[in-house]
Amino acid sequence: MSQRSTGMGLINWHAIVAIYRFEMARTWRTPMQSILSPVISTSLYFVVFGAAIGSRMQSIDGVPYGAFIVPGLIMLSLLTQSIANASFAIYFPKFTGTIYELLSAPVAWWEAVAAYVGAAATKSIILGLIILATATLFVPLRIEHPVFMLLFLVLTATTFSLFGFIIGIWADGFEKLQVVPLLIVTPLAFLGGSFYSIEMLPPFWRVVTLFNPVVYLISGFRWSFYGVADVGVAVSLGMTMVFLAACIGAVAWIFRTGYRLKN
Numbered sequence: 001m002s003q004r005s006t007g008m009g010l011i012n013w014h015a016i017v018a019i020y021r022f023e024m025a026r027t028w029r030t031p032m033q034s035i036l037s038p039v040i041s042t043s044l045y046f047v048v049f050g051a052a053i054g055s056r057m058q059s060i061d062g063v064p065y066g067a068f069i070v071p072g073l074i075m076l077s078l079l080t081q082s083i084a085n086a087s088f089a090i091y092f093p094k095f096t097g098t099i100y101e102l103l104s105a106p107v108a109w110w111e112a113v114a115a116y117v118g119a120a121a122t123k124s125i126i127l128g129l130i131i132l133a134t135a136t137l138f139v140p141l142r143i144e145h146p147v148f149m150l151l152f153l154v155l156t157a158t159t160f161s162l163f164g165f166i167i168g169i170w171a172d173g174f175e176k177l178q179v180v181p182l183l184i185v186t187p188l189a190f191l192g193g194s195f196y197s198i199e200m201l202p203p204f205w206r207v208v209t210l211f212n213p214v215v216y217l218i219s220g221f222r223w224s225f226y227g228v229a230d231v232g233v234a235v236s237l238g239m240t241m242v243f244l245a246a247c248i249g250a251v252a253w254i255f256r257t258g259y260r261l262k263n
Contacts, residue, residue, distance in 0.1 A: 012107055027085075035127060038077050039127070043131075046134070061197065061226070064139065067139045067142075067226075068226075070132070070141060072189075073135075074128050074131050075218050075221050078125075078157055078160070079160050082124040082156070082163075082164055083163060083180070083181050084164065085119070085120035085161065086120035086167075087164040087167040089116050090165050094168070094260075094261075103261065117158065120161035120164060120165070124161065143224065148220075152236075152240070155241070159243050160185075163243075167180050169259070169260050172260070192214030193218045193219060194218060198219075213239060215231065217239075219231045
């Protein structure tokens with residue numbers, strides 16, 4: 001990308017705002033797909049696991065089961081939607097060839113990334129808050145640490161939007177946009193304590209589960225609600241920041257080398 005606006009004192013706010021508004025406008029043009037569909041599908045989990053099954057299960061760490069799974073379900077939707085939003089946003093310009101106009105424009109790479117990732121993260125955060133509000137219709141909720149809840153929400157949405165951005169650049173076909181979310185991220189989310197505490201697992205599998213990075217996201221997010229966690233909140237924040245830094249480094253390398261962009 002052009003280096004004319006790479007200085008921090010010469011930020012091209014017009015470009016950032018234009019790309020951001022364009023991506024956000026796409027969401028409002030397809031509200032059924034972007035907002036209602038994920039909310040409805042997640043609400044079914046609340047109905048089945050929260051209201052129906054949850055009423056027959058014991059509480060976990062003093063939290064009713066229906067309320068216990070809410071942070072995990074919100075995080076599950078946040079991960080999948082962040083990846084989907086960001087990956088499609090950058091893949092479509094590649095598919096149509098308009099990405100070359102962006103690459104030749106007086107826009108620094110980090111300005112374009114900030115706009116695309118910012119829009120994807122914003123959509124995911126809005127969706128997460130709508131799902132949180134919907135959950136209150138089905139189960140009793142409390143948020144003991146609202147600042148940390150928002151912090152985890154923003155960090156997770158930003159991190160996985162960056163991850164989705166990387167997937168969108170890597171993918172050379174629409175089917176590849178679904179490979180990583182379906183075969184890797186979603187299983188990791190289900191096995192990361194969305195519906196249970198890892199303390200309920202046998203010792204061996206508990207240790208194995210700690211190698212799942214999603215465990216730390218869900219655990220920290222659940223702590224912000226109920227003050228209970230499978231791992232320390234500081235560890236959860238640290239792991240999130242490490243993944244965020246890794247994604248930023250990967251994006252910087254992509255634009256420095258032109259990986260999957262120049263051809």
